[in-house]
Amino acid sequence: MGKLTVKKVQSLKEPGKYGDGNNLWLIIGSTGRKRWEFRFTMGGRSREMGLGSADLVSLEEARNTAIDLLRTVRRGVDPIDARDDKKPRPTTFEDVADQCITSMKPGWSNLKSERQWRSSLKAYAFPGLGKMDVSAITASDVFDVLEPIWSAKPETAKRVRERVEKVLDFASALKLRTGDNPARWRGGLEALFPKKVKVRKVQHHAALPYAEMPAFMAALRKREGIAPRALEFAILTAARTSEVLGARWSEIDLDKKVWTIPAERMKARREHRVPLSDAAITLLKALPRDPEGEFVFISVMSKGKPMSNMALLKVLKLMKRTDLTVHGFRSTFRDWASEVTAHEAPVVEMALAHSIGNAVEAAYRRGDLFQKRERLMVDWAACCAGDSRSGAKVVPIRA
Incomplete structure (x- = not known):
């Protein structure tokens, strides 16, 4: 009972x-x-x-x-x-791709990666492979998907091939297929296609010459609104667009002049401390606060939510600088630091949140060179303001 x-x-x-x-x-x-x-x-x-x-x-x-x-x-x-x-298991390429992408989401720092994966596979892989059982896909099937775009869109074709390979590896891990991966490059598809480097050179993000930065920053500071301030902050901190637009007030210590970006929002999945110059602090203190949310750069259209990724590009468009990209200002910063200042390369690379050296060097380098990066960001803010007294001078080294 x-x-x-x-x-x-x-x-x-x-x-x-x-x-x-x-x-x-x-x-x-x-x-x-x-x-x-x-x-x-x-x-x-x-x-x-x-x-x-x-x-x-x-x-x-x-x-x-x-x-x-x-x-x-x-x-x-x-x-x-x-x-x-007893549950039905995904067997078509489209179903397995969806499961594969879902499994990788926790490792991505923003939603952009998921959108890119889904859109590229939907546009180029699903028409030919989507309804096929993953166990039946051959190198010939993958070739038919890639061949129309290999010469016309080499960068896209490269990414699509890599993503198809990843999905088929995922299918093998689920024991949904056996044998070699028909999308692999070495010893596989490389025999069927010309090498990508012979088709077209890689194009880098358009960057502003550092000598023009003071004039550009002066023009930017005349523009009103949250988006221009977000772009100005991105330039002053040499941060990525997603890091700036996702910034929260809880990450920023105005007294200690530091912005601590948590690992889950960083591309390298490591916490990153950003020294804030006086110019950056002044900018932040002047920003309006959103009582409905915690984001630093609030969306005018959607309260409580961050600004759109396109907002900073729109600022450049309104400034009639469609020749530039937001990411390109990181290149401007790097060129300036390398060519005009005596700041060490590891300091500059760490300011950009890049990995430094090989695995052995990384294991021994436990600090983040924060004090040196403080001086670097002060000099960069002075450069942006056109201040020749920044101390950022080339130091000649005698033989």
Whole structure:
């Protein structure tokens, strides 16, 4: 005889766990919702298996199910694994790609990567491979996908090939296919295509010559609005667009003049401290605060949300500088530091949140050169303001 009754199940209100015997439990959550749960131990590990809402599954049905599951456990079979094995598994390239992308999302610093993966596969891979079973895809099928864009869009073709290869590797890990990966390059598709470098040179982000930075910054500072301030802040900190637009007030210490970007928002997945110059601090203190959100650069259109990625590009467009990109200002900063100042290369690279040296050097370099980067960012702010007294001079080294 169980410990619960139909009347008791209906009358219980207090959140908690109520046993009925045979490993069956009634769980009442903080909201008052009631559900059935079967609890068991398998291989020394405690497990819980949901049996449904108590509003839909009666006490008698839950008991009968619990008895069947208890018999399964006593035969040495894990009922959760047995249930999962019966679920339909993705087999088409499109379904496996979706599962593969979902599995990688926790490792990406922003949503841009997911959008790029999905859009490129949808545009170029799915028309030919989408409905095919991953176990049946051959090198010829992958060639048919890549051949139309290999010469016309070499960078796109390279990314599509890499992503198709990743999806098929994921399928192999799920044991949905066997054998070599038909999208691999070395020893595979490289025999069918000309090398990408012979097709077109890589184009870098358009960058402003550092000698023009004071004039550009003066023009930028005359523009009103949040977006121009976000672009100015991005330039002063040499940060990436996503890092600036995702900045939160909780990350910024105005007194200590430091912006600490958490690892999950960094491309390298490592926390990054940014020294803030007086110009950057002045900019931040003048910004309006959003009572509905925590973002530093608030969206005018959507309260409580960050600004769009296109907002900074729009500023450049309004300034009639469509020849430039936001990311290109990081190149301007690097060129200035390398050609005009005596700041060490590792300091500059760490200011850009780049990895320094090989794995051995990285293992021994535990600090982040913060004090040296403070001086670097002060000099950079002076350069942006056209201040020749910044101290950022080339120091000749005698033989």
